[in-house]
Amino acid sequence: MNAADLGLPVAVPSTSLFTDRYELTMLQAALRAGTADRRSVFEVFTRRLPEGRRYGVVAGTGRVLDAVENFRFDADVLGFLADRGIVDEPTLAWLADFRFRGDIWGYPEGEVYFPGSPVMRVEGSFAEAVLLETVILSILNHDSAVAAAASRMSAAAGGRPLIEMGARRTHELAAVAAARAAYVGGFASTSDLAAGFRYNIPTVGTSAHAFTLLHDSERDAFTAQVDSLGGGTTLLVDTFDVTEAVKTAVEIAGPELGAVRIDSGDLLLLAYRVRQQLDALGAFQTKIVVTSDLDEYAIASLAAAPVDAYGVGTQLVTGSGHPTCSMVYKLVARADSGGPDAELRPVAKKSMGGKTSIGGRKWAARRLDADGVAEAEVVGTGPVPAELADRQLLVELVRDGKAVAREPLDAARDRHKAARAGLPMSAGQLSRGEPVLPTEYV
The missing domain is CATH 3.20.140.10 (nicotinate phosphoribosyltransferase)
Structure with missing residues (x-):
């Protein structure tokens, strides 16, 4: 339960110091010159x-x-400006009443x-x-x-869904903004829970290689995940041997297995092989998700592959080079x-x-x-x-x-x-x- 649930006032952080010092020194000089x-x-x-x-x-x-809306100078901010001698007293008085x-x-x-x-x-x-x-x-x-990088990736994906998963590749606050921008640019979901909470973006995520390595065998790991999350989950199949992992995944979850994820190797070749294997095992509806340092060019190169969704991290949150x-x-x-x-x-x-x-x-x-x-x-x-x-x-x-x-x-x-x-x-x-x-x- 948070402060809002208890009916208490919720402090909204000021954005007034998300600025460069020269904005305030220009203000001070303009106030003194009568041009402000x-x-x-x-x-x-x-x-x-x-x-x-x-x-x-x-x-x-x-x-x-x-x-x-939140650009205002509260007592703590004004105290900081005064203590550091950043602006003079008349400017502090002006800032105290500032609202755009x-x-x-x-x-x-x-x-x-x-x-x-x-x-x-x-x-x-x-x-x-x-x-x-x-x-x-x-x-x-x-x-x-x-958003521009996301848009290019979305166009390259040709309608296949894209998952934003770059939170660990950027600043924790930038990660939330990046997930939001990626959603605007065409991504379908994010792995970042803060972005899901703040902006109501759909969130996804199941397990990493560490979960497989935690267990005594890959079979034990898959069993634990399916028991917890159901047969519609996505199983990560490239920790050891992909072919053996896909076989084990279908044996445990059945042909209704939701998806498998491939996070390394020759994604084009592996996607074809995994699709053939899934179909041979009767898992015709099981989807294939690929990750591993994708950008718009890698996504475009997989256009003809039997891939159902892409997960993108580093290249997305860094603007794909820009x-x-x-x-x-x-x-x-x-x-x-x-x-x-x-x-x-x-x-x-x-x-x-x-x-x-x-x-x-x-x-x-x-x-x-x-x-x-x-x-x-x-x-x-x-x-x-x-x-x-x-x-x-x-x-x-x-x-x-x-x-x-x-x-x-x-x-x-x-x-x-x-x-x-x-x-x-x-x-x-x-x-x-x-x-x-x-x-x-x-």
Whole structure:
């Protein structure tokens, strides 16, 4: 029984220190200069996709809403800032009353994006909007990287279910976020119970090699597992000899054995041999699950094999070689004064090395061809062309500091499936290539 069950107040951890120190030093200087109240617009975008990726996937939006809601400076946090001399007394007083009261728009979770897509737009005073930079980027960069890897793996799997099992390959809190992002990207379940508890993602798991080695024989281990979990369980058959293990598994569980798991060796060859053996033993419905350092390329190579499901760990939670999306959070417009009606004017960084930004508060829309397939990501700062009015991508997420777009995680998962289906067929190619849609600025 927890505090909520007892009717006691539940402490919600503050996210205010999930930030870089310079956010607070900028705040202090802007307060002193009298510019902190200037209405400002920040946008999250990436200048390029990771090498070889054809599209990106927006993930973590729901977690951003939680982080913004809990971004507040309690007594302990203020005490830390004061003791370390990080900000001065007037800034501490300002932070004590901080609540984000601005607006946030963005691509809905599960949507795909491309270079230059304004994935999220944060509007408010400079002071309140700048504070959110680090926490928003840390969430979107991580979750979107995992979701993109998951989406590629899901496409390669061709409808076969995927199990997220990377908790032991990353930070314990990152593991929960990764499981959530993987579910958005198309995975069916997770081995991580914290993710199942927090986000209602289906959880799966039976036994490891240690369970087999614990017992005096493989037969004893299989018997113990079947006695405990029933004949529909999944038995791990590659601890010793796969052929002998499959034979023993069917003898113990019967032809109704749920599945066997192969975690090592030549997965392609073993899958064919195990399928033939299972069929010969009458276990026609017993499924084959393969694991062992899979990525999208390994999954694609098993497309013709009699595999029923894949378990993926390391490569998934590390973004399959691209653990970040390189998203940035840039000021693109601001007012010349602090008045609520002060006119916004575009601003943009001008620098060498490909880091130039485009100023102005942006909209985005996806143009379709005559067959209803996406053909371009259109981004603009002026009026939206009439033919794109009903194809706009940004939705309202936060209004006057209140989240207005909370949704079940399955909604984001379904949205991603639909968004990916609306892209050209080449989006699913694993070969190196440019983004599947060009970004057009108008």
